[in-house]
Every structure is written in structure tokens, then in C-alpha cells.
Amino acid sequence: MDATLIASQLVNGLQLGLLLFLVAAGLTLTLGVLDYVNLAHGAFYMLGAFFSASLLELTGDWPLSVLLALPLLGLTGLITERLVARPLYGKSHLAQVLASFGLLLVIGALAMLIWGAEGRAIALPHALRGQARLFGVVLPVYRLVIIAAALAVAALLYVLLHHSRFGVRVRAAAANPRVAQALGIDTHRLHAMLFALGAMLAGLAGALIAPITEASLAMGAQVIIIAFVIIVIGGIGSLRGAFVAALLAGLIDTFGRAFLDTLLARVLPLEAAETAAPALSAMSIYILMALVLIARPRGLFPPPARGGAA
Amino acid sequence: MTALLRTIGLRKAFGGLQVTAGVDLDLRDGEIHALIGPNGAGKTTLINQLAGEIAPDGGRIEFLGRDITRRPAHARARLGLARSFQRTSLLPAMTVMDNALAAALANHGRPWGVFRAARRDAVLRAAAQAALELTGLADAAARPVAQLAHGQRKQLDLALALIGQPKVLLLDEPTAGLSPAEGREMVALLENLKGRWPMLLVEHDMDAVFALADTLSVLVAGRIVATGAPQDVRADARAQAAYFGDEINA
Numbered sequence: 231m232d233a234t235l236i237a238s239q240l241v242n243g244l245q246l247g248l249l250l251f252l253v254a255a256g257l258t259l260t261l262g263v264l265d266y267v268n269l270a271h272g273a274f275y276m277l278g279a280f281f282s283a284s285l286l287e288l289t290g291d292w293p294l295s296v297l298l299a300l301p302l303l304g305l306t307g308l309i310t311e312r313l314v315a316r317p318l319y320g321k322s323h324l325a326q327v328l329a330s331f332g333l334l335l336v337i338g339a340l341a342m343l344i345w346g347a348e349g350r351a352i353a354l355p356h357a358l359r360g361q362a363r364l365f366g367v368v369l370p371v372y373r374l375v376i377i378a379a380a381l382a383v384a385a386l387l388y389v390l391l392h393h394s395r396f397g398v399r400v401r402a403a404a405a406n407p408r409v410a411q412a413l414g415i416d417t418h419r420l421h422a423m424l425f426a427l428g429a430m431l432a433g434l435a436g437a438l439i440a441p442i443t444e445a446s447l448a449m450g451a452q453v454i455i456i457a458f459v460i461i462v463i464g465g466i467g468s469l470r471g472a473f474v475a476a477l478l479a480g481l482i483d484t485f486g487r488a489f490l491d492t493l494l495a496r497v498l499p500l501e502a503a504e505t506a507a508p509a510l511s512a513m514s515i516y517i518l519m520a521l522v523l524i525a526r527p528r529g530l531f532p533p534p535a536r537g538g539a540a
Numbered sequence: 541m542t543a544l545l546r547t548i549g550l551r552k553a554f555g556g557l558q559v560t561a562g563v564d565l566d567l568r569d570g571e572i573h574a575l576i577g578p579n580g581a582g583k584t585t586l587i588n589q590l591a592g593e594i595a596p597d598g599g600r601i602e603f604l605g606r607d608i609t610r611r612p613a614h615a616r617a618r619l620g621l622a623r624s625f626q627r628t629s630l631l632p633a634m635t636v637m638d639n640a641l642a643a644a645l646a647n648h649g650r651p652w653g654v655f656r657a658a659r660r661d662a663v664l665r666a667a668a669q670a671a672l673e674l675t676g677l678a679d680a681a682a683r684p685v686a687q688l689a690h691g692q693r694k695q696l697d698l699a700l701a702l703i704g705q706p707k708v709l710l711l712d713e714p715t716a717g718l719s720p721a722e723g724r725e726m727v728a729l730l731e732n733l734k735g736r737w738p739m740l741l742v743e744h745d746m747d748a749v750f751a752l753a754d755t756l757s758v759l760v761a762g763r764i765v766a767t768g769a770p771q772d773v774r775a776d777a778r779a780q781a782a783y784f785g786d787e788i789n790a
Contacts, residue, residue: 398642402631409700412625
């Protein structure tokens with residue numbers, strides 16, 4: 231294990247973790263503030279990838295294709311909130327799971343009609359395809375771009391929710407929706423805006439990952455389970471928790487895949503180590519979740535309980 | 541005097557139970573109108589329909605001469621119809637002043653901007669400070685809401701309702717759960733606000749009702765069975781039978 235390998239895996243882990251944060255952020259907001267379980271959140275991630283792929287074909291400009299995908303995603307979020315999520319606020323989680331899983335299937339089927347069963351590869355502009363030397367280590371430029379973009383969005387999100395009037399309203403509506411309404415806050419509109427924000431964040435993650443993995447129909451279902459694990463680890467409703475847990479998950483997953491076989495080979499026969507390592511690293515974030523839940527049943531950063539109103 | 545808030549033939553049923561059975565109620569400018577009645581008479585259901593949390597099945601609600609029957613709760617709040625709750629806390633983890641600022645922001649038109657700036661925003665701060673002073677909470681401004689005594693929480697609830705400079709206050713049992721001393725303090729606060737804010741007051745404590753109310757209505761099984769000046773209603777036989785019962789006869 232040399233320093234270059236560790237550094238490049240660190241970058242890969244951070245990049246994965248930050249993209250997972252973008253997906254988990256919307257999920258933890260909708261579950262924490264709206265108390266709505268949205269399995270269709272993965273579909274926004276997938277749509278982000280396909281929207282940007284199609285927009286790239288139209289415009290030929292990759293950064294523009296990602297930017298233009300965002301309002302489309304927000305609109306998709308607004309429509310699904312109005313049609314599927316809003317009638318189910320306050321209903322049982324099972325009803326929400328069934329409806330949003332159904333929506334996931336419907337969006338998947340529509341995506342297959344529009345884009346076909348094959349994935350779409352996305353070609354990056356030449357400038358983003360190369361390598362850069364950072365602190366003496368050669369790293370892929372695009373992964374650094376993802377890290378910078380995701381960190382900037384995370385910072386914006388923090389300012390929006392903790393230092394803006396919008397954030398005050400969101401927190402008031404989350405803590406006590408009845409009082410918030412009685413004070414003149416339009417909680418329906420606020421919920422729709424939050425939902426759309428979550429869709430845009432997930433879709434941005436999908437659009438950013440697509441040049442590495444390609445846009446595929448399966449990507450939504452893959453990401454949603456990990457995103458749920460992350461928000462459970464972080465504490466449902468906690469943005470800070472989602473951030474920490476997503477980085478942990480990204481790093482553990484990446485380092486597990488890269489180094490676990492070598493580490494295990496020191497204590498196990500080589501053949502056993504090579505068999506056990508992929509299995510263990512695939513389980514690693516679930517093991518992390520189990521350990522966190524044993525120590526802190528409400529996650530790492532549980533948000534304060536809701537206030538009551540009678 | 542004209543009615544600021546008026547219901548006309550308001551009806552609401554839950555399943556087969558008629559909880560609001562054709563209620564006509566007027567709240568006139570400057571007055572405190574108390575609504576009393578036994579448990580289950582439909583007082584809170586009526587308040588919730590006025591505030592817009594529950595949609596009535598029939599009848600009309602007029603506020604400032606406008607039909608607001610179908611308007612959502614936040615829109616009524618913005619028109620100037622403020623309410624308090626029996627038990628509340630807006631942001632329990634934050635201080636009294638931050639709660640007041642959040643309420644001031646909620647009433648403010650501009651949705652964007654920075655909360656840090658709100659702490660320095662002179663207009664918002666003045667509105668928050670004034671409401672805290674009116675409700676006797678100026679000294680507690682820096683304390684976390686979670687640490688407040690029950691009586692102070694109810695004062696804060698009143699403060700939050702006052703911050704938007706409403707035209708009418710709907711108060712749902714402001715003295716419920718208070719100690720006798722806290723209850724007297726709340727009554728004194730409300731007396732002090734009388735004349736500046738017309739109030740519709742749901743209240744169990746008869747001493748508070750007779751100290752405050754200009755008009756008294758008795759709600760029994762979803763119907764107003766008596767309405768008028770408190771002394772007249774006290775004398776009304778139907779009301780006595782329905783509500784005062786032993787208290788009057790004792």
C-alpha cells in the first residue's frame with residue numbers, strides 16, 4: 231500500500247460519500263420534515279443522469295446540460311409531490327412506501343420508454359478527462375470536480391437551512407406545523423419546495439455520477455437503499471448526520487473494496503482472504519449501521535423532538 | 541358595532557356526531573367574547589374551523605366582511621386572524637427571543653434573507669420585543685423555551701400570536717393547566733390587552749370569564765343556547781341547567 235494508492239482511494243471515497251450525501255440530504259429532509267417515506271427518491275437520481283444525457287445531446291455542452299437538468303428535476307419533484315406525496319402526508323408509512331415504490335416503478339417504466347433499456351454513456355469535455363497533480367499525487371480531474379461541486383452545494387444547503395428565512399420557516403414547520411400555519415406560514419408550499427429541493431439534489435448527484443458510471447435504469451434502485459442506510463446512521467431529519475454518515479459510508483465502502491483483501495491476507499490464508507474480503511466490504515455499511523444503532527438507536531445526530539400543539 | 545368575525549349557520553359533523561350544529565356567532569370590535577360549555581360541546585372544533593384547520597360541512601365564516609370559509613389557515617393568519625393553542629412551543633430548543641423572531645419572520649413578506657441578519661433586523665426585533673413586553677416575557681427573552689415554566693410558555697404562545705399585529709385573537713383556554721397564581725397573571729395580561737385586540741376566548745375558568753368577557757355565549761352539544769352580557773347569561777335558566785349547574789345553585 232503506497233501513499234499514492236491511499237490518496238487516490240481517499241479521493242474516490244470522498245467523491246462517493248459526497249454524492250451519497252446529495253441523495254441522502256433530500257431523503258432526510260422529506261422524512262424528517264414531512265414525515266414522508268419516499269422510495270421514489272432514487273428515481274430522481276436516475277432522472278438526473280438521463281436528463282443531463284439528453285440535454286448533452288441537445289446542447290453539446292456538458293456543464294450546461296447539468297445546470298439545465300436542475301429545473302427539470304425541480305419540476306418533476308413538484309409534480310410528484312402534488313400528485314403522490316401530498317395526499318399521503320400524515321398517513322401510515324406503509325401507504326407511503328407502497329405509493330412511492332409504485333411511483334419508482336412507473337418512472338422506471340417511463341424512462342425505459344423514453345431512453346430505452348440500454349444505458350447512456352456521457353462523454354466529458356476534454357479538460358475534465360485528464361489527471362491533475364495535487365500534493366504530489368496524480369488524481370483524476372473529474373473526481374476533484376465532483377468533490378468541489380458537492381461541497382459547494384452542501385455549503386449552500388447549510389446556509390439555506392440554518393441562516394435563511396426559508397430555513398427558519400422550514401424549522402418552524404418541522405417543529406410544529408400547526409403553530410407555523412397559525413403564524414401565517416404556507417406549509418403546503420413549503421413542503422412542495424422542500425420536496426423539489428430534494429429532487430434537485432438527488433438529480434444533481436445522478437447527473438454528476440453519470441459520466442463515470444453511465445446513466446442506467448437500475449441506478450435509482452441501487453442508490454435508494456444506501457441512502458436510507460445513511461440517513462438512519464446519521465439520524466433521520468439531520469442534515470449534519472447525513473453528511474457525516476455519507477462520508478463514512480463512502481470511505482468505508484471504497485477502502486473496504488481496495489484494501490480489505492490485503493489486510494485480511496495478513497491474518498488469513500490468501501485464498502480465504504480473497505473470498506471473504508468482497509463479501510465483507512459489501513456488508514460494511516450495513517455493519518456500520520448495526521453498530522451505530524446499538525450504541526445510538528436514533529442515529530449519530532438525532533434532531534430535537536417535535537413540539538406539540540393541542 | 542359591526543362584527544369583525546361572524547359565523548352563519550356553521551355546521552360540522554364527525555361521522556354521525558354533529559359537533560357544530562348551526563352556530564351563529566358574532567365577535568364585535570373591541571370586545572372579548574367568551575365561549576363556554578361543557579366538555580365535548582364542540583368549543584375547540586369551532587375554534588379550529590374559525591382558524592381554518594378544519595373545514596366546515598356547511599355555513600359561512602366571515603372575517604372583516606370577507607367570506608373566508610374556504611381559506612387555508614395560513615391565509616387567515618395573514619389576514620389578521622391569530623390564534624393560540626392549548627399547549628404549544630414553536631421551536632422548543634431555541635430561546636424565547638428566537639421564537640419571537642421566527643414568528644415575526646413568518647409574518648414577514650420576504651421569504652429570503654439571512655436569519656443572522658434577522659437577529660439584527662430592527663423592525664423584526666422591535667416587533668418581537670414589543671410582544672414579549674406586552675406578555676411579561678421581556679426578562680425571559682434569552683432563556684431557552686424548554687426551561688420555561690408552564691405559565692410562561694402560555695405567555696409566549698400569546699406573544700407569538702400578537703407579533704403579526706392581528707385584527708382578532710382566537711384564544712383556546714389560555715388559563716388551562718395553570719396554577720391559580722399563574723392564572724391570575726394571565727387574566728391580568730389579557731385585561732391589559734382588552735380594547736386593543738378583540739378576542740374570542742374559550743375558557744373553563746368562570747372567574748376568568750367573568751373578569752374578562754363583554755359577551756358570553758354558551759355552547760351545548762354544538763349549539764349556542766344562550767348569548768349576551770355575562771350577567772344576563774348567568775341568569776339564563778337554560779344556561780344554568782346546561783353548564784353552571786351546581787356552581788350556581790351551591
